[in-house]
Amino acid sequence: xxxPELEPETSNSILTLLSEVMDPEIPVINIVExxxxxxxxxxxxxxxxxxxxxxxxxxxxxxxxxxxxKLDAHGYDHVEIKNQLSPAWTTEWITKAAHEKLRKYGIxxxxxxxxxxxxxxxxxxxxISEFGSTPCKSLHxxxxxxxxxxxxxxx
Amino acid sequence: xxxxxxxxxxxxPSSPKTAYxxxxxxxxxxxxxxxxxxxxxxxxxxxxxxxTNISLDLIxxxxxxxxxxxxxxxxxxxxxxxxxxxxQDQYTNLLLVAQPNVDFAHIVLRQYLFSTxxxxxxxALLGSSDKTLAAIAEKSLKEIAYxxxxxxxxxxxxxxxxxxSSERMADALDCxxxxxxxxxxxxxxxxxAEVSGLSTDFTSSYEDWQMEVKDGLAExxxxxxxxxxxxxxxxxxxxxxxxxxxxxxxxxFMQLRHPGLQW
Numbered sequence: 001x002x003x004p005e006l007e008p009e010t011s012n013s014i015l016t017l018l019s020e021v022m023d024p025e026i027p028v029i030n031i032v033e034x035x036x037x038x039x040x041x042x043x044x045x046x047x048x049x050x051x052x053x054x055x056x057x058x059x060x061x062x063x064x065x066x067x068x069x070k071l072d073a074h075g076y077d078h079v080e081i082k083n084q085l086s087p088a089w090t091t092e093w094i095t096k097a098a099h100e101k102l103r104k105y106g107i108x109x110x111x112x113x114x115x116x117x118x119x120x121x122x123x124x125x126x127x128i129s130e131f132g133s134t135p136c137k138s139l140h141x142x143x144x145x146x147x148x149x150x151x152x153x154x155x
Numbered sequence: 156x157x158x159x160x161x162x163x164x165x166x167x168p169s170s171p172k173t174a175y176x177x178x179x180x181x182x183x184x185x186x187x188x189x190x191x192x193x194x195x196x197x198x199x200x201x202x203x204x205x206x207t208n209i210s211l212d213l214i215x216x217x218x219x220x221x222x223x224x225x226x227x228x229x230x231x232x233x234x235x236x237x238x239x240x241x242x243q244d245q246y247t248n249l250l251l252v253a254q255p256n257v258d259f260a261h262i263v264l265r266q267y268l269f270s271t272x273x274x275x276x277x278x279a280l281l282g283s284s285d286k287t288l289a290a291i292a293e294k295s296l297k298e299i300a301y302x303x304x305x306x307x308x309x310x311x312x313x314x315x316x317x318x319x320s321s322e323r324m325a326d327a328l329d330c331x332x333x334x335x336x337x338x339x340x341x342x343x344x345x346x347x348a349e350v351s352g353l354s355t356d357f358t359s360s361y362e363d364w365q366m367e368v369k370d371g372l373a374e375x376x377x378x379x380x381x382x383x384x385x386x387x388x389x390x391x392x393x394x395x396x397x398x399x400x401x402x403x404x405x406x407x408f409m410q411l412r413h414p415g416l417q418w
Contacts, residue, residue, distance in 0.1 A: 055294055056215025085219070086290035088297060129201035130301060131208040139201065155297055 011040045014048065014079065017070050024062045025134050028105045031063060035093025038084055047082040051089045053155075054135040091136075091155045107137065108151035115151050117142035125149075159415030164240045165231035171347035173228045174247070175354070176288065178344070178391060179276070180220035181248035184238055185399065186269060187213030188406050189256060198259055205305055209266065212298040219291045226287075232415065239410040243400055244393035251334035253390075253399040260313050260323040264331055266306035271368055272338045274299050275360045284352035307371055314375025321376045328372065329381050336386025339364070344391070 019032040031037055031050070038049040048067060052060040064081055071079050091110035094102075099109035103118045114123045122144035130153070132139040137150040168174040190210035197203035221234035231237035251269055256262050277299065280292035313320040339361035348354045365380075372378040389395065409416055 052294075054212065054215065054298065055219055055291075056211035056213070058211075084290075085287070085294050088290075088294045129205055130305060131201070131205035133204070135208055135211060135298075139204075153301075 010046075011042075013074075014040050014046075014071070014076060017074055017076070018048065018067065021063065021066050021070055024059050024066070026102070026105065026107065028101045029094075029098045031067070033095045033098035033101075035091075035095070036063070036089060041082070045078045045080050047080050049082050049084050051084050051087075053089050057135050059134075089155070091152060094152070102152060106149060108140070108149060110152040110154045112154075115140050117145060117147065118149055119147055120145040157415065157417045158413045163232060163236055163414050165237045165245075167245055168224070168228055168230060170228060171344050172285070172351060172353055173224050173230070174344050175348040176220055176224050176227075178247045180217045180224065180238070181246050182252050182269075182273070183213040183220065184217035185246070185248045185402060186252035186265075187211070187217060188402055189252065189254075190262075190266075192256055193262065202259075206262070209302050209305070212295075212302070216291065216295045216298075219294075223287050223291065233417075235410060235417070236415065239407050240414070243395055243403055246395065246399060246403070247391050247393060248399075249334065249337055250387060250390045250396060250399075251331065251338065253395065253402055254331060254334065255398055255401075257327070257330070258323055259309075260320070260327040261331065263306050263309035263313070264324065264327040266302060267310050267371070268331060268335055268368065269338075270299055270302040270306055272335075272364060274303060275357050275364060276354075279355045279357035280353075283354060288353065310371065310378075311375045314372065314378045316376070321378075324375065325378060328378055332380050333383045333387050336383070337388040337390060340388055340391065342391060 015032065015037070018037050019030045021031045023029055023031060023034055034053070036050050036053060038051050041047040041049055048071070050063070050067070064083075067081055071077065071081075094110060099111070102109045106118050108115055108118050115125050115127070116123045117125055120142060122142055124143045125140050126143060128139040128141050128148065130138045132150050136153055136155065138153050139148060140151050141148045168177055187210045190206050190213070193203065193206045194210075195203065197206050217238065218234060221237050224230065225234060225237060231240070249269075251265060254261070254265055274296065277292040277296050280288055283289040283292070310324065314324040315321065339358045341358050345354075345358065349356050369380055372380060
């Protein structure tokens with residue numbers, strides 16, 4: 001069988017579908033914004049290439065299932081999902097638009113900036129622990145509004 | 156839930172390549188399991204989160220390694236069976252990683268000694284002839300940096316803390332130092348891994364590792380590694396102490412009771 005050419009439109013519509021899959025642990029950003037969708041590879045069958053954030057992240061399996069469900073429901077049940085480890089995921093792949101969504105959700109986005117409170121924007125904060133509620137976040141407290149907050153770790 | 160009709164178990168690797176990767180996987184699995192025992196038991200909630208996060212990272216590493224091994228050699232029908240059904244003498248992890256969680260000093264020191272070695276060991280895999288192994292190492296190294304930072308900061312804090320905390324850290328060091336020689340032990344499997352290009356030689360960094368760790372210990376209130384007549388070894392050959400047996404009886408229970416169990 002000749003490998004079917006993946007039309008750019010098909011590739012785009014798959015990408016649109018993937019951008020409807022939200023991160024199960026941070027439901028305000030989707031997996032494309034999170035930077036774990038590395039591309040759509042032409043072939044027979046075509047592959048959606050994804051990369052895990054952290055190796056032990058339990059959300060990885062769940063995201064896999066959510067993508068499968070989404071593709072199947074829209075007639076892309078022949079498309080396969082492929083896990084790719086290298087190059088390793090980095091927080092630099094999180095889009096700028098997602099940074100703002102993270103902040104509104106109460107998570108200080110990753111970056112070189114001084115940790116700042118997502119509620120009152122104060123930079124007068126302290127680190128409570130480098131390990132937060134999920135592998136990708138550290139736990140901080142704001143010394144001005146006194147609220148604790150999560151920060152996306154630079155990774 | 157599925158359970159197999161008949162007994163299924165894992166077989167022993169026949170190639171030095173898979174045997175070497177199994178060591179790496181077993182180290183990550185057993186230390187991950189050991190740390191998971193602390194879930195709900197750490198001195199405070201943030202430490203509970205930290206220890207279980209490290210555990211999760213290590214079990215994630217182990218999962219990738221077991222799955223990769225199975226693509227190279229058919230040792231078991233799936234990663235769970237390979238990880239959880241072998242008899243004790245088929246586990247080839249270091250003795251250090253199975254040592255018990257005596258107190259918080261033991262836990263953080265064990266982590267410091269292991270993670271500083273694991274960093275060197277995984278860096279030696281970055282140019283591996285096995286691209287998947289190199290990718291697993293590259294990914295894991297990002298997480299190992301956190302493990303070292305966490306462990307080292309607590310070794311410093313306890314070693315340079317109160318008389319009781321520094322005494323406990325000194326006790327932990329007396330107990331665990333004798334297991335560190337094994338981490339850099341050379342044998343046939345490691346030599347073949349080097350010859351085949353699977354790994355570069357990391358064991359030649361033993362002295363550098365010792366210098367780095369001894370400096371760290373000195374900073375921690377002047378801790379000094381004890382003189383050890385003979386380092387205790389045997390893990391690579393499957394010769395373990397009783398501690399691994401206790402972990403296995405807990406960890407293997409479900410797979411051995413219900414062979415092939417899948418959720």
